[in-house]
Amino acid sequence: MSFKYQNEITLNKDVDFKLEFKSKPLDFRINAVIHDGQWYDIKKWAKVSMCKVEDIHKFIEENKNILITKNDSYRVDYDEVLKWYKENNLSLTENIVPNNFTPKLWAGKTETEHFELTPKRIISSVIVTCKNNDVLHKVRSIVHGYGRIQHTHGDRYNIYTSNCFFVKDRILSSLTEEEKKYISVRTRSNFKWRELSDFSEEFLSEALRFYVVYALGILKPHQKTLDIFLPNREDQTSQIYDWVMTAMQKFDEEAAVPFPGYLSNVLSKWPYDLPDLFLGRELAKFQRDRNRALTRLMQEDGQEIFEDEIIAQEMNYEIEFFKEMKKADEQWNAFNKIQKLEWEDNGNEKSSISVFEEESSSSHSDPFFSNKLSLSILEAANETKDFLSFYNIISQFGGEIDMSKLKVSDEFKDSLRTHLF
Amino acid sequence: MLTIVNKFYIEADVLSYEQNAELQLAFKEKDIFIKEVYSEKTEDSNYTIVYRISTNYPDQSEFIKNLLDLFKEYDNYNLRFASYEEIV
Secondary structure, three states, X not given: OOHHHHHHHOOOOOHHHHHHHHOOOHHHHHHHXXXXXXXXXXXXXXXXXXXXXXXXXXXXXXXXXXXXXXXXXXXXXXXXXXHHHHHOOOOOOOOOOOOOOOOOEEOOEEHHHHHHHXXXXXXXXXXXXXXXXXXXXXXXXXXXXXXXXXXXXXXXXXXXXXXXXXXXXXXXXXXXXXXXXXXXXXXXXXXXXXXXXXXXXXXXXXHHHHHHHHHHHHOHHHHHHHHHHOOOHHHHHHHHHHHHHHHHHHOOHHHOOXXXXXXXXXXXXXXXXXXXXXXXXXXXXXXXXXXXXHHHHHHHHOOOOOOHHHHHHHHOOOHHXXXXXXXXXXXXXXXXXXXXXXXXXXXXXXXXXXXXXXXXXXXXXOHHHHHHHHHHHHHHHHHHOOHHHHHHHHOXXXXXXXXXXXXXXXXXXXXXXXXXX | OOEEOOOOEEEEEEOOHHHHHHHHHHHHHOOOOEEXXXXXXXXXXXXXXXXXXXXXXXXXXXXXXXXXXXHHHOHHHOOEEEOOOEEO
């Protein structure tokens, strides 16, 4: 990763930097924000510039010649960005606005201009789900020359075409009744889509390089979900590339909003599709239904172990189907655990990547007692406000505590005894 | 080998990753910050989730109070402290 690139992807959130920016002249702040080439509505522009909305209105009145307007949003073009940075003797790779990226100028245009010049087009598609390779091969030959077939996930394929009804008819009339048993065909007409190949190669490469790193930050809250369904780092990166590319294909340039905002929004939702994608809808649904049923049963009966028949009944599943899905679930879990074995780059097995090592003094032995003890410790800490004793006690917590050996105050011990017994 | 035990862990028994998400949201709502999450599927089809918690708060009293409220509110998940030896 080059220094320039690192500089681009960094957001400066430093408090001193914010104060420094705020101390700059009003005109500089307003110009600095709009000259990153992104779309701003007046409210956001004022917020980022740390000024009043009236100041922005005044600026707009006085600088109509440099501003481009759409849907009450404003931006400047590539030449204006370069001109302003040069006039002010500023580096294009240095953050000048708190929490904002440096101008994304790729392949001779701003990012916004690239999207504007690569608009989404109205197309149609035929969605094919096919579980038989021979039939799929035949479908490929049937649609050859009439549409572009693309694998989406699992058994699902999209055929992008100008006339989805024609392509659907062509597929169905060319397949035998036997072949049709393996396939489902749906149409989706008149929606907007952008082909990645419509972008310039240089822009696409720079944008992907930037946004995959950006996405890694956005996806941090979903890291554990990614680890579960995509244990391999390379698979995770591929998935992130896929999401960024899909966002670039779906992003509506007419909305006059910045692409990073759109990407953040979709990336906060798409990881939730992973269970359906990797488990299959049926198995994902089974897991959800079973968990709900178990919660209900536990609340009703106060027990924790139930026979399969009772759980299946609570789920409204036939017992045979329940057992079939349970087996599939167990197989998936077994496979997932195998996938989770991790190795260091140097080939040595990680010494302690998991916190579930047997040597660990975790409280697995009796969770109920550990829960009671933990609650009592918290009550004692809350009562005595002796936080040093609190941290000392929990740093040695293994479900059982020998208080005579602990470095905790007598007051804390007394309080703990009171709450525990 | 050096053994370090200096991190703050909370364990919970949940039935699903949805419950894990619910619990994580509850931590967030009480301004308790999770640094890492680990999970293990146990033999009885439940999950034991381990949360590594940040202890860096300006008001420790508020932190302990929030933690206590959380433990009481989610009592059915057997929330408990845990320590793990991290061998480096």
